[in-house]
Amino acid sequence: MSQMKNAIVGQSGGPTTAINATLAGVIRGVAKTDQIGTLYGCLNGITGAINDELIDLSASMDDGKLALLKHTPSTYLGSCRYRLDKEEDLARVVETLKKHNIGYFFYIGGNDSMDTISRLTAYAGDSGIQFIGIPKTIDNDLPVTDHCPGYGSAAKYIATSVLEIARDCYCYSTPSVTVVEIMGRHAGWITAASALARTSYSSAPDLIYLPERDFSTERFIADIRQALRRRRNVVVAVSEGIVVPQYDDDCGTRDVFGHRQLGGIGKALTDIVKFYIGCKTRSIEVNVLQRCAAHLASKTDLDESEAIGKAAVQAALAGETGKMMVYVREEPYSVSFDCADINGIANLEKKMPDEFISPDGNDVTAAFINYVTPLVAGEAYPLYENGLPVFLGR
Amino acid sequence: MSQMKNAIVGQSGGPTTAINATLAGVIRGVAKTDQIGTLYGCLNGITGAINDELIDLSASMDDGKLALLKHTPSTYLGSCRYRLDKEEDLARVVETLKKHNIGYFFYIGGNDSMDTISRLTAYAGDSGIQFIGIPKTIDNDLPVTDHCPGYGSAAKYIATSVLEIARDCYCYSTPSVTVVEIMGRHAGWITAASALARTSYSSAPDLIYLPERDFSTERFIADIRQALRRRRNVVVAVSEGIVVPQYDDDCGTRDVFGHRQLGGIGKALTDIVKFYIGCKTRSIEVNVLQRCAAHLASKTDLDESEAIGKAAVQAALAGETGKMMVYVREEPYSVSFDCADINGIANLEKKMPDEFISPDGNDVTAAFINYVTPLVAGEAYPLYENGLPVFLGR
Numbered sequence: 206m207s208q209m210k211n212a213i214v215g216q217s218g219g220p221t222t223a224i225n226a227t228l229a230g231v232i233r234g235v236a237k238t239d240q241i242g243t244l245y246g247c248l249n250g251i252t253g254a255i256n257d258e259l260i261d262l263s264a265s266m267d268d269g270k271l272a273l274l275k276h277t278p279s280t281y282l283g284s285c286r287y288r289l290d291k292e293e294d295l296a297r298v299v300e301t302l303k304k305h306n307i308g309y310f311f312y313i314g315g316n317d318s319m320d321t322i323s324r325l326t327a328y329a330g331d332s333g334i335q336f337i338g339i340p341k342t343i344d345n346d347l348p349v350t351d352h353c354p355g356y357g358s359a360a361k362y363i364a365t366s367v368l369e370i371a372r373d374c375y376c377y378s379t380p381s382v383t384v385v386e387i388m389g390r391h392a393g394w395i396t397a398a399s400a401l402a403r404t405s406y407s408s409a410p411d412l413i414y415l416p417e418r419d420f421s422t423e424r425f426i427a428d429i430r431q432a433l434r435r436r437r438n439v440v441v442a443v444s445e446g447i448v449v450p451q452y453d454d455d456c457g458t459r460d461v462f463g464h465r466q467l468g469g470i471g472k473a474l475t476d477i478v479k480f481y482i483g484c485k486t487r488s489i490e491v492n493v494l495q496r497c498a499a500h501l502a503s504k505t506d507l508d509e510s511e512a513i514g515k516a517a518v519q520a521a522l523a524g525e526t527g528k529m530m531v532y533v534r535e536e537p538y539s540v541s542f543d544c545a546d547i548n549g550i551a552n553l554e555k556k557m558p559d560e561f562i563s564p565d566g567n568d569v570t571a572a573f574i575n576y577v578t579p580l581v582a583g584e585a586y587p588l589y590e591n592g593l594p595v596f597l598g599r
Numbered sequence: 600m601s602q603m604k605n606a607i608v609g610q611s612g613g614p615t616t617a618i619n620a621t622l623a624g625v626i627r628g629v630a631k632t633d634q635i636g637t638l639y640g641c642l643n644g645i646t647g648a649i650n651d652e653l654i655d656l657s658a659s660m661d662d663g664k665l666a667l668l669k670h671t672p673s674t675y676l677g678s679c680r681y682r683l684d685k686e687e688d689l690a691r692v693v694e695t696l697k698k699h700n701i702g703y704f705f706y707i708g709g710n711d712s713m714d715t716i717s718r719l720t721a722y723a724g725d726s727g728i729q730f731i732g733i734p735k736t737i738d739n740d741l742p743v744t745d746h747c748p749g750y751g752s753a754a755k756y757i758a759t760s761v762l763e764i765a766r767d768c769y770c771y772s773t774p775s776v777t778v779v780e781i782m783g784r785h786a787g788w789i790t791a792a793s794a795l796a797r798t799s800y801s802s803a804p805d806l807i808y809l810p811e812r813d814f815s816t817e818r819f820i821a822d823i824r825q826a827l828r829r830r831r832n833v834v835v836a837v838s839e840g841i842v843v844p845q846y847d848d849d850c851g852t853r854d855v856f857g858h859r860q861l862g863g864i865g866k867a868l869t870d871i872v873k874f875y876i877g878c879k880t881r882s883i884e885v886n887v888l889q890r891c892a893a894h895l896a897s898k899t900d901l902d903e904s905e906a907i908g909k910a911a912v913q914a915a916l917a918g919e920t921g922k923m924m925v926y927v928r929e930e931p932y933s934v935s936f937d938c939a940d941i942n943g944i945a946n947l948e949k950k951m952p953d954e955f956i957s958p959d960g961n962d963v964t965a966a967f968i969n970y971v972t973p974l975v976a977g978e979a980y981p982l983y984e985n986g987l988p989v990f991l992g993r
Contacts, residue, residue: 220766220767220770249771249772252772277766278763278766278767279763279766279767279769279770280770283769283770283771283772284770284771285771285772286771361986361987364986364987365894365987365988366888366892368987368988368990369672369673369888369891369892369893369894369988370886370887370888370891372614372671372672372673372891372990373614373672373673373887373890373891375673375677376614376673376674376677376678377643377677377678377679377680378643378646378677378679401985401986401987402987404987404990404992405992406992406993407992489886489887490884490886491886492764492883492884492885492886493764493767493883494760494763494764496767497763497764497766497767498760498763499763500759500763500894500895501894501895503986505986578985578986581985581986581987582985582986583986584980584983584986586978586980589978591795591972591975591976592755592758592795592897592899592972592975592976592977592978593755593758593759593762593795593796593798593975594759594762594763596762596766596798598798598799598800598801599800
């Protein structure tokens, strides 16, 4: 009998509310099979494999801890933003994997992390090690999969926040324009979810601007004037990735993946309103809570995120490698799991399709509302002690 | 038999998560007695009484709506920031009250609203109308009362947010300093509550700066250097009201009450860290959700806020006027209600006492933790439909 192989799991990229639910799913999936030995956790993303910094997850987790882990935001194992593109680093990763007799490598992350899976598969595909990516990104911008783990919770947080911010705005009788700046570099998925905030008594967000459409300052001013004729307190949702022509000073810094570091669009838009219209304005930058507010997670998102982790273990046992796990949507709403070639996913971005954006380019469509509504369904409250949520610390 | 008097209730100042719970309490209190006729709602604070813009709350509310109202953030009746200091306005208010046969005037608000109650009592004290203030402020800065309705929910929101932000910070291995800017012009109560975020695995906030202490840039730099020696990712909680000497450009605008409009202290502090220490920094301004995040309200706060509204009706029926309702703390923790002379409260601010601030001036004490802990206890989840909270619209 050949020696039983071990497995390793890592987390990478920006934190989300659901990435630890997926980790819990991988841990439960491995615990359930007798075909995998020890499950190691790779600390701080791929750098943990480069530097041989692993912890034994099989020994340190029990049911109680896994229940807490599912509701714990950000990355339990730590993260990194590190491009695995040096031959030397690839060799060191494979050396670590061989040293620990690893047969299965699971990596939970977004576009850049799928690039890591793609490179590892190409470099070590004949080593007998199987490489499986599991999606994770609030940006919801990975191709093939219907949606991404973490997106539903971000969408729920944004919609709830915009609803509560709108209530805050509506209490004064002075006309005002409030601009809510929301994450999303190239894709407007998170910003678009703000449309769920609309109720019978609140029209906020009155306007939605997405990076999928070119931004026109003239059009924006006309939109705001029209909205102010209909209501006293106008609320605008805008993606951080919008480029305002006269504010595009191109002075932003870039991260190690060459992405521009954005911010300040809310300020730019309120400056425009102040200058051309002159009413009271407020710019609100929704902070990192949109990716780590476990206190307001979507139950659908956490449950699916855990299940896709378990499904990844099944896929690996079935012999898959060089793949990313994907959600397949079924109607009435449910998801099943499949896996797709990593090379059709890594480094590609899924933007919002035309049918989800209104013809005017300043709103979403009913088709998008139908798409996003089931993803925010259900509340997944963490355990509270003394009034504060209890998370799993490492 | 003399004609039965009616009552009126208004809301004023900045929104809170709990001000509508107090409104629900007043409505329930009036509904319970047969000594008061109709309860009117005064729209947009005192300006509704000046302009005779009232709604009939007795006719429009039922048990189901009151249950929703308790969990609805911001002001159901609208608000204002208007100083009632003109003889002409006082006369118009009294004219409106007489026109509607008002015997009881309830005003839910903060320092400035208590000034309104004080002026009305002085102006119309012999008219037979009784004036009762009910405290409301996330700032927790009203004297006499043990704490203020709305503060417990703000404290819970801030502590939970700092805990989740800390998790977000801890996931990267690069040293960093994150500054979280929190509301509070002259009193540090809300910022201080961030100390509740500390757990066995997270020391955030590592430093807390309150407006009750003069800020020293030199001391701040030394504090940060020391904290960075102990841990990789340092989290700082700071009140918006802190004045950094070299950044005090005095260019802030002022509101109608003469208060400086503040903001930007987080940016100032991260600029200092970047310049003198040079590590990665992030500034997070917690937005208006700290005063209107009904999705994360404190059950203790909402229950007490409703009860003090009912108690105000009892106090009015007992003949009180020119008073503000106060919480009296009992041990083990519970509150009872009393009322105190409005002139010992209006326009006064209760800052954090010395025994709640550490000798070094960069933290809080165990005595403060004992004070604040019961105020955030319990979760008061709103009703959810389709994944979003349901609030009462008007």
